[in-house]
Amino acid sequence: MTVPAPTESGTILTRDICRHHTMGTSVIHAVDGISFSVQGGEFIALLGSSGSGKSSLLNLIAGLDRPTSGDVQVEGRSLAELSSEELARFRRHSVGIVFQAFNLVPSMTVAENVELPLRLAETERSERAGRVREALARVGLSERLGHRPGELSGGEQQRVALARALVNSPRILLADEPTGNLDSHTGMDIMELIGDCNARLGMTVLLVTHERALAERYARRMLFLADGKLVAGQAYPPVGAGRAGQ
């Protein structure tokens, strides 16, 4: 099979990627030889049961972890070749991550949490407030700037996390079970927002979920994982897939 070479922004390509963990004498194959590609602006869902390697794969694509073997290319750059500092810069500017557990800093207000990526990206202070307000307005939390995460509902916390992921205008949004800790109604709201990012902003979205219904509703392509392997789904985009809205 010919592997299409992604050239656009927001593209992802994995080649025979593996991530093995050694625990005592046994080796766990969290990700075991997965190859797939995503075109810029695509909405992909990674499905599988718990322990199938979805989150491990997402971490490799996010540059939070390094593969044992194989290669991950994001926007044409091989992450394996990037230094630790370059990987940090990649996470800062190229990807936004939403976690199942929200991962907000509890001691910071909503605005401060959303401002955090801007601080790391050394955005001018004068510019930050506007961008924070804009990101929070996008997720419908303009009125909760001064609240702390503990004062918000789960859905609101996930919206803050989404605003934080969007504030640096990344080209790729990685969502790891974003509705896992939410009720179905709130989960749908969050998925609407994520879908909106894909549709309106043209962001590549890689959604990790075990809810097939959600995936079928929002993703254009689904990849199924089991025991660290890609077991079903279309690994490569069909001709004509790409930018949202196209």
Added chain:
Amino acid sequence: MKTPDLLELAARNLRESILRNSLTTLGIGVGVASLVAMLSLGVGLQQLATKRLERTGLFDTVMVSRRDFGGFGARGRTAATSDNIRALDETARQEIAKLPGVLEAVPDLRMMTQMRFNDKPHSTLVAALPMSARDREAFENIQGKFFSSGTAAEAIVQRHFAEELLGLAPGADEAANTSGPSPELQPLLGKELVMYYAERVPATNPANGKPGGQSSSPRLPENSKPTAGPAQAGGMNAGADALLTSFSVVPHTRALRIVGIIADDPDTLRGMGRARAFVPLDFAQGLQIMMPSDLRDGEGLGGRTYTQLSVRVQNSRDVPRVEDAIHRMGLGAFSLLDASRNLQRFFTVLDLFLGIFGSLALAVASLGIINTLVMAILERRREIGILKALGASDSDVKMLFFAEAGAMGIVGGLLGVGLGWMIGKVINTATNIYLHRQNLPSETFWSVPWWLVLGALGFSLVVSLLSGLYPAARAARLDPVKALRYE
């Protein structure tokens, strides 16, 4: 991350565990306070000793004599030959006085005389003092006053001599063991003391005694010369003609008014012995007192020669240079600078030891910083993971922990400097209360110079940053995936 953001985040993190971080900072403060208190006392004692020594006039003074006779310095003695020996005369004195860094070059006049008080004779060594001696430590607690002028017929007597004059047993006065005034000796002030001395008079200039209480000696002008005198600055090579010059030794008396009583001889370490009475230098020179050097140099009145000169320099640092210049002039020179250097070395070692002891508390405090920051890593493990997931680099995380350690170091340092200053002040005050109760004068044993403040702050910062090395490196190494899983 930009520095202001880094500092803001560090301050926020420190506020999150305010009690623990405050206690750690207090620990640093106590460590720095211990260091500052110890060193401030060391520095204070050094300054006190230096000031005292400077006021004795011993360490900014070069003693000058002829090389051949009682000359000072090995270099002078070994190099002395009959050809290069130079007379210690007025020309030499003026030449020395003009050397760079020299404040004054005054003759060291000391003579054995008989003093009569209430018609009772008392033998004593009398020393002549320049008016600049007023600032010396010995006159700090003078009972009475210093000479009114350089030519005044006045005397200052040493306390034990004053007791002898009044017929008191030695140490009988209440203030004998203190520096305070003695009521028993007070009646002596203003009284007349008659000095018997030998005046040298040129043979060609007959003596003509003066009546009255002022003096019975013939008054010769300073620059008077015998009619057949030798060359003024001739020295030993003046030739046989010089030996033909003669002068008479005429006994004279001079009434002196006692104006002050001092506890110590201001020139304890100078001259052949301790003087017990002091007169103004200009006055003494005007008396043309017969000095041992008059016979030794064989020049008679052909030119004034001195046994010894006392050369005061502006700064003790100038002493070696002046000493060398005097040696080059063919004269012997000696100073107590080596003793001063030893003293400096002693205080440097003392300060070092005090600093080491003071630093022990700071070393303990640094363990507190390590402990606090390691605890912070455990508590903020997930937060570190979030930061990394959002794009914080290893160096960002490292710098964040460094900033926290540094902030604790600076705040602790400021606290410590203030605390150390207070401890030093309290020790100084308490010691002075004790001294006051012992009828001793107050002293300043404690000093916090600016370099100590800056040094303590810098040291505190460096120690804190070093303490933050391990926690910062550990935090930077955290695997973000594992950190994000941490509950």
